[in-house]
Amino acid sequence: MDKVIVENSVEVSARDPWYSAAVAAVVIAGVFSLIVIVLLSVNHYHFKITHENRALKLEEMKLELAKTEYKEQFLADIRQFDLEIREEKLSRVKFSRTGGYLLVVALAIFFGCLKFIQNCNKKLPSPQHQSEAGPRQLLQTRQANIAVTVTVVIFVGIGLLLMVRPAIDLGSGEAVAAYPLAEQIAANWPTFRGPAGSGISTYTNIPTEWDGASGKGIVWKSEIPIGGNNSPIVWDDRVFISGGHEEKREVYCYDADSGALLWIGDVTAPAMPGADEFEEPMEDTGFAAPTMATDGKRVFAIFANGDIGAFDFNGKNLWSKNLGTPDNMYGYASSLTMYQNMVIVQYDQGMGDDGKSRLIALDGFSGRAVWEVKRMVPNSWTSPVVANIDGRDVIVTCGDPWVIAYDAATAAELWRVDCIGGDLAPSPIYAGNFVLAAEPDSRLIAIRTDGTGDVTETHIVWKTRDGIGDITSPVSDGELIFLTAGGRVTCLQLSDAVEVWEEDTDGYFMASPSLAGGRLYVLSDDGAMYILKAGREFEQLGLCELGEDCFATPAFADGRIYIRGVLNLYCIGSTE
């Protein structure tokens, strides 16, 4: 383009026949490019704003559909709107693509002609008189020195600003843990049977007198929208229970002080008729037998069909998923438990040799499976417990015929004992230095916990012959064990299983016994709480009637007991 210029004088170039055409082309191409740029920008921003709004509106319309009366018309509107959105998007994309090509062509013409014009107008170089080289160059050098120095100072200045900016100290290890500390867990009732599933409350100020009929000692009573057999769990000022039937599975959050139902969380997965033949659970089990679990920030609930959901304390659904319909003959009933940030699901099902049973750890935050181990056991109804044994967090599980302990952090199996059979419902506990596991209606087994591998031959300390019921779990203060079977309460010595006392009551116990403040709390299915002295002599300290059938184990908090009746949730405590 920069032609040989010495031969071309200015006058000759200006008379180039293409000159005026080039000028016109530059103007036209320039204006055209500007217009295209403006149109493309408008297209971009308009689309950006409207598309999002319209997509949102479409979602709203879809939601509204269920409530609208004139469905036919509304349906047609939605479809039309949906079509418009899609067509618009396609046309916008086409527009910007065409615009892009046009712009490139127009700019090529613009700059091409501009260069041509420039070439025509090119003046011969005519060096002007210059000032003396020496001083000029000295000045230039000084200016360059100053400019470089200033730039360096600016760079260093910016660097210093970034340097003094306070940084997050990741190295000190003072970061707050993502999961609750042991003290926080001990002060709450985060899972079935409280901390470590032991059935022991750390509070001593648990009420001993109340009466459902007169309302004495009842802080509040709140209706439960959909029933279920799971126990309440408590964290700070919140009480959670779940409920479910064939159509709906829900989580309920109550205010611990007022009993107000704060929110309802829906875990109902879309119904899958045809594709999914789900055998309904037995009526005694129901859809919501498993107790929920919480890590103090989130709550988790699982239901008999394998739906599991997570909510934050404000009721926002964090995730929901289905673990696969469990093949379980009475209905899935194992409660959830927590280890650090993980929800532990004992998903025992099938016949045992079909490899369907699993122990799953889901990340509480996202619901993703962190680890999963296969269990060659058939369906069971026991709940896993996480206990700190010799400084290590261990998950203890029961499944015919094994009691298996896993390292909670790595999911590695630690030891197993072949000792229990049948349809297992009572959950294991860790007490003293033993794991206690129960064979329903048969026996209680104490296992030492320092083994590895199959320790059936070596680590069973003792076995009892009776005293254990078919669904309730034992509770132990480290010296004595308390068992219930039907209406009978048995006290054994932990060290050698020697019977200390045994008494029959008028009640019938579906709920497991709990210990608080040196007292044994056993809740009968007619709503009567037997309060016994947790000692070497049998002594009934109280009998409090609620007046409503109760199947779930109560939850204990600071000066309170939360009891789930079939219809209502009760808070027992001081009413003053």
Next chain:
Amino acid sequence: MIRSALLIVIAVCLLITCADAFGIQRFPPPDFETGHQLPGTTEPGARSEIFEYVDAAVLIIALSLASWLILKKRNRRWIFMLMLFSLGYFGFYREGCVCPIGAIGNFTLSVFDSDYAMPLGALIFFIAPLVFTLFFGRSFCGAVCPMGAIQDLVLVRPVKVPKGLEQALRLFAYLYLGLAVLFAATGSAFLICRYDPFVAMFRLSGSLNMLVIGACFLVVGVFIGRPYCRFVCPYGVILRQLSRLAKKRVTITPDDCIKCRLCEDSCPFGAIDEPEAPWPEEVYKQRKKTLALLIALLPVLVVLGGWVLGGMSDSTARMHASVRLAEQIYMEEAGLAQETTDPSSAFRGTGEQVADLYAEAVKIRGQFAVGGWFVGGFLGLIAGLKLIRLSVKPTREDYEADRAGCLACGRCFSYCPRDHVRIKELKAASG
């Protein structure tokens, strides 16, 4: 962020085996009574590998041709044509993504991360212009680089940039190079590719930011010749230094300079040096003192650079995704962040330990501190050497193309009367 083929394969295999266990087949795949055949998942292939070598061959041919045109043929028109071809091929056809400038990132990473290997094609793209520059000067910049070409095309009304400002602005290119190397070496980012101003134009699609930045460069480029090449391009500053050593160099005149001053204003990139005489005696003495001071200052600048860039490692390390994630998680856990982010939720989904993440982030910060010392020291050295250079008076008798700064565009050739004599003689010789 980047792992080797081996690591990826192992990691993926591990993941797949884990995930297999997690695989939840809620609805068993059916057995069709009608004998319906399951379709397979299609796997459309990528562009064939052979084209990588075609690109490399085109590059080498273009470089050879450019060098010949610039040094032997001395014809701006042909250089311009080659430039247009390069813009079309490497720019619009190959969409600007086989590029020696961006390959700085790949190369650095391949040096620092023993698990990352650079594609051979990219390596050729990175090395070939360096070698050609050592022999023939910056013929790559002149006629092969599509980014240079697009800027060259829009240069209509060149404005002279004062020498001092030019020197100062060029420091930015060194800073850019230093940061690009730092971020690539730590596996944080390919900075140059991320902020490539013209690639979005070559593709005719891309994020709006990049299009706007590219458009700004072009608008500025109408008045200031090749602003990206001169003040930003990190590859350009490497070529500058190599070009100083080049065996052959671009000369304004084909034979002798007659000091007619006609070429004085011909270079839109300020790369023509005028004859210079030594300083007068009294200035010389004064400059000598300054020089001594500057040489003494050099180590100070090196340490200062290292101290600043090494010291701001907590800020620079945020370029690394793991560090950002660790800080976000920390904020969430400490109750300082109200909202969780997608990365933090995803991290919690993996079940990895927060402590491990913190440890990794601390380690990466350490890498940034060490790398920052080196890069900062390098930048301090560059600034110091620049100041020293400015104080040393070069002496030359002719008008010369600046060895480092000449972009080999060939604009000045036709300004030299000796070149016209040469052309006439050639014509006469050929009959």
Next chain:
Amino acid sequence: MTENGKDNISRRKFLRETAWGASIAAVGAAVGASVTRKAKADMLWQIDPHKCIQCGNCATFCVLEESAVKCVHAYAMCGYCNICTGYLEPEPYALDTGAENQLCPTGAIKRTFIEDPYYEYTIDEPLCIGCAKCVKGCGAFGNGSLFLQVRHDRCVNCNECSIAVACPSGAFVRVDAHQPYLLKGANDEE
């Protein structure tokens, strides 16, 4: 003065020659350093479907106007359900193919009746925008047979993939160009 000047010039020349040799050696060393790394190097970007969290960034962050990421289907994993949570809205108004019931914002999933009660779902790739809504739906309550993949016939294989930069879960990985897909189901048997 002239002698001095000549000296200067030859010294400068010597220095330059030395530097030149050093530079060539450095370039050679660079080539060597890079080539002697792990031999095979050609790599392409791909999504690890097991790490993907379906955030939707693939639809918006690709440098291409139409994302190179598309949904693909591992048919062997699909339950061929009538009610597909990857195809239908979470609470569909009716179990038909009406626009109001479809989860896909572009209607890119085609549903074909195979035999009672099974339906096949295929992705119409040109329509798919890689938003991962269906992947999320399928993963939550279905078999997880729908997942995202970078389609290499569309991907321009950027040096630094912009979706990879935006990917919150680090699901974008470089894979060997000879096996550029990470398909669900296909590898799971191994």
